[in-house]
Amino acid sequence: MINFNGTIQENNTTILPDNRGLNYGDAVFETLRVSGGKIYFWEDHYFRLMASMRILRMEIPMSFTPEYLEEQVLNTIASSGNKNGAFRAKILVWRKTGGKYSPTTNNVEFLITSEELANPFYTMSDSFYEIELFKDHYINSGLLSTLKTTNKVLNVLGSVYAQENDYANCLLLNEKKQVVEALNGNIFLVKDYKIKTPPITDGCLNGILRKQIIKILGQMPDYVLEEESVSPFELQKADEIFITNVITGIQPVSKYRKKEYSREVAKELLAKLNVKARLG
Template identity: 75%
Template structure:
């Protein structure tokens, strides 16, 4: 079941115009959202990130695209086939309407909401072995566009293929300055004693929803100092802990990078506070 511009369609009846601009030019944005127990986690953050991203891409934001309207469209989609008490991974995709080549004829947008059920209503500690490596075949370009959740994710696709072929669980992406930017599916944090470091947005990392939550939580923890500064690959093997954040999994501790193995004590502290934050809104 998907929601196409407010109309519910069975998956097999869903279609895209063959001139779809998201397909042809990558002229699209998306939000990946976790819904648990009838609640959209961090919904205001998702909504305002989407609105800001649409403005940056010069999309025309419909008057109907209010926080309440899109929330209702998400729940309308979920209610059609599922129990709202379940847990879902929802994808809200927005693209500019058909017309034009590189220069669009119409800056208005269309949207699609799809979902899949998942099994973890809360954020849990994953303690299974998790090994990562650098992906160095291609680089993210630092700057504002790289911080957006656009559908231009070919580097993430190629990095994921590389990880699978080489039996890694994830890879870290670099920018053109050879600084560590993010993981294939989330933001990266390094723990070194009482200092916790994450790459800044101007290095090209995704403006992640969970990244924002973790930064806010750390701001309330006096035992730690957070630094948003560039991360060199050489720093990875000096860290006590590495962890990856995204809105679906929460916090994923890294077990090993090359010859270095990591603990997860800080992750355990943060997970407890993250679940409280998620329940509170």
């Protein structure tokens, strides 16, 4: 029996599935942007998912080929009746139940969800976007912090803090008090011709858009990219700060404390990102 919101009833797996991802955070996921029947940067997403499953010692089924998972995502979207629209899709993979904290199986199950997006391509909002540091809790620098797992309590608490204090986003710190990432994406700082982003070793998410922006910057001779630790003091010295994730694309920051920022580099990168996304 279970008690669901005060109502006692038979255990209904629709309400309370026997799911280790739900019960223990023992799950990984990929959030995808799909437009016109094409998954943006699918190869990068697929290999990151496989790497995450290996790191968490999940058994990867033989059926989990790039073609199979891509087909499952597109079939899910097609079932909405608008297969050529723009969608956010999510692949969630969890270890099958076989024990409590210590599982007795490494076999997995998966779930794919989708929801429609307004714009087929990446756009840039003109809305004011103020950020602040979230210092109540810290990310641990290390390999596990770079994975997209369902252990996101820190990000949730940071989002509550941002909402309560009228910030659009917050930046997270690691145990060394270095700036690691935003609540929902990687960060880049622009100072003159140099563009800086925290390294993976500091504990930031191994983001797909982060990887794409780094590739694009490698083809732009006017800029020099540095993957180095970022001190909070550098935030107010930057000319520009932007946040990247696979759904939004590039989000420029308007203000951090007393410092306001431009968005010229972000606009330049957005145009190149849309070309890269369409051409694959």
